[in-house]
Structure formats: structure tokens, C-alpha cells
Amino acid sequence: MSKVVIGDATLYLGDCREILATLPHVDAVITDPPYGIGIAANPVRQMHERLDWDSSAPDVDLIKACVDAGEVAVLWGGNYFGLPPAQCFFVWDKMQPQEFSLAMCEQAWTNKKGPAKLYRQSVLSYRKEHPTQKPVELMKWCIDQLGGASVILDPFMGSGSTGVAAIQMGRKFIGIEREPKYFEIACRRIEDAQRQTSLFEPEAPKAEQTALFGESA
Template sequence: MTWQIHRGDALAVLPTIPNGSVDLVLADPPYNSGGRTAGERVGSTARDKYVSTDAGHTLADFAGDNRDQRSYTYWLSLILSECLRIARPGASCLVFCDWRQAPATSDALQVAGWTWRGIIPWRKPISRPQRDGFKRECEYVLWASHGTPVRHETPIYLPGLVEGSQPRGAARVHITQKPVGILRQLIRVCPAGGTVLDPFAGSGSAGVAAIEGGRSYIGIENTAHYAEVARGRLAQAAKETSA
């Protein structure tokens, strides 16, 4: 199994990856969620949005999280079009989003030419209660495929819901980090020994899950700090897996 992290903008790096060379696209983009006015969007950073002020974290910020709805849909469809070119026929594409961005994300997937196949809620047992309203305890993973989904040599039956809280304390190394346990379940849709493409690698959580699950991994990350964090985590996972 191999792994690599490209440091750069996904729209610049994706065109360098050959046609039909990956078996799963797993994308966890900056959600660009909230911010109804230009002032709200420009005035707050990703850190302001995703890290509570009392959490005491000094985690690095990242750029690219203040698009409005229309530009988010357009930008994501450009990314997902390139991903479709890179995916083998039958490959799956999984894209994370929150409740606000689910419509924009499903539009972008379909504009890009993917066939939308379902939604897997990700339930986070540790989530903030909502006074006088419903707790927002789920994010969502939209599932699509490049044509008819590939048939696995040994049939697989995957869950329709995944559960797990975001890493906390010392285990939290990224402001919007996804739990490796969740990613491990999702990556099973990639045929054994296949390659996972992750255009927004962050701290490399999907790469850790891919390596542990015997898949190769190509990650792209724009923020230099997080690209380094991802390289460190992937090197460690590769060492532990081969030991």
C-alpha cells in the first residue's frame, strides 16, 4: 500500500492525477456553512466557527470557508468533476456536509456527473443541546457513484448510519477532524487493495483509516501546517500497520 500528501489547492493538484486511477473519492470539504451576509462570511474564520471559545484550543485555522451558497455549489462541482475524471468507472464518492449544505452538495455531485445514491447520517452522541429546538446531532455523508457501483468480489453490506464523536483533548489535532472509526466504516466501500482520493485531507484521518484498512491513499491539503500533521499521522499509521 502507498500513501502521499500533496500540499496545494485541490483545483491545482487534481489535474495532475491520471484518469481512472482511484477507487473511492472521500471528500470532507470546508463546509462554507452559515453566514447569510457578506459581513458574516468575511468577518469570521473557520476557527471562530468550529472551535468554542472556552475549549482552550490553539489549533491552526484554515482558509476557504467563507463562500456564499452559489459559489460553494459552483466550486464544489468543479472539484467533483475533476474527481469523476480521476475515478475508475464504478467507483464511489462520499462527501461530508452539514444540514445546511446537504442541498448544495447533492446539486454539486449531480452537476459533476456522479449518480447520487444515498445519504448516510453521521450521528455524534456528544453534541450541543438546542434550547427550545431540535438538537443538531448529525452531519451527513452523501454517497454517489461513477455509473453502476463496482461489484465486490466478496459481497459487502454497509450500515445506513454511522456513529461516533469527534476526537477530544490531545487526540484533536484539527478544528474539523473526523473520527477515524467513522472513516474506517466508510472506506469499506472501496474494494480491498484499492486507492482512496481525499481532496481535503486536513490532518489525514481518512488516510489513517485507509492505511489501516489496506487501501492506498492520495491526500491533498492546502494548509501547510495540516499537510505536515497529516504526513506525521500517515507515517505513524504505516509504521504500525507494517509492524
């Protein structure tokens, strides 16, 4: 296991089964675990290199540990993990044609209170560096749905889309990823987001500027 700190993000290269228990309780868990449908190894569906991280879904204990790690949790692929009935769930409409052979939408389980919500964005509208990469805008929308969560955890970080969204929205982020290749992609994307966000921070506090004017007058 190794740990990298990039501004407001703390990123772990390692297995969340070991790391989760060492972390503080967070405001929100927003994650996208392997669904166990073999997508990462499927030669027809995968242009990326084929890995086997999606050959099985996390077991019940690991899913429970993810849910318990935060005040509120959002788990994409929530229909695969035997989670309890919930009033609120999120749907991502991928804007695929009816006759298309792949999923037209995805579902997230959440223990948030309130009515179910729908987000719409074409699955073709963004560039992917990970075979099951989620759009950053979708993860920002998830964060918005949860209100003021200031520390967000993603134990199955992949290419770091949740982290990019959290940093762009001025939140703190903790991410865990087991595959070194995806971990590196996540580090780079989150570092870029952190740099972009810092560029927009105000340069000098107002009080200092007033003093400078005062001196030259």
C-alpha cells in the first residue's frame, strides 16, 4: 500500500478491503465498484487492455463496509450487490438508442432520503481512459444531490472521476485504487483538477490591497 497527497486529495494505491478500516468516517461515499460482469476482460466490448478486476463483485461484507464508511452512500451498479430496498435511487440515462445492445442506463443505490433522481448525459460525450469510466459531470451531480458533504470517499476510484468532481467543487477527497495503471491515471487527473482549481483562487486578500492603496495615497 502507498499513499499520495495532492492538495485536498489523499489517494491510496492498494486494496480497499485492508485500507477502509484505517480511514476516518467521512461525510459521503460515492463509488462505482466492480459489477462482476466481466466487462474489463470482454474482448468484444473492450478496446482497452483486458484485466480481470470485474470478474467478481465485492462480497456483502465489503459492500457493507463501504456503506458504513460514510454518513451517506451512493453505489453505482447498486442492482448487483444485494443491497436493501431504498426509496431514493439515482439513474444515469446514457442516451443510447433503443435498439443498441449495451445498457441504456445505470442505477445507483443510495441511503439518502428523498425521491429517486435522473441524470441525463450521453455516454459518448466524454473521453475515457478507463473501461468503465464515469463522466465527471455525473459525479458532480451526485455530490450536488448530497448537499454539503465536505469529505468524499471513493474506495473503487478507477481513473478518479469522483475525485476530479470533488476537487473541482472544493471538497476534500479520499480515493483507493488497486490497479497501478488506473491509480496513475487518477493521480494525474486529480492533480490537474487541483491545479485548475487553485488558478481560480483569489490572489490577495482585500485587506492587503486596501493597505497598498493607503500607502501610495
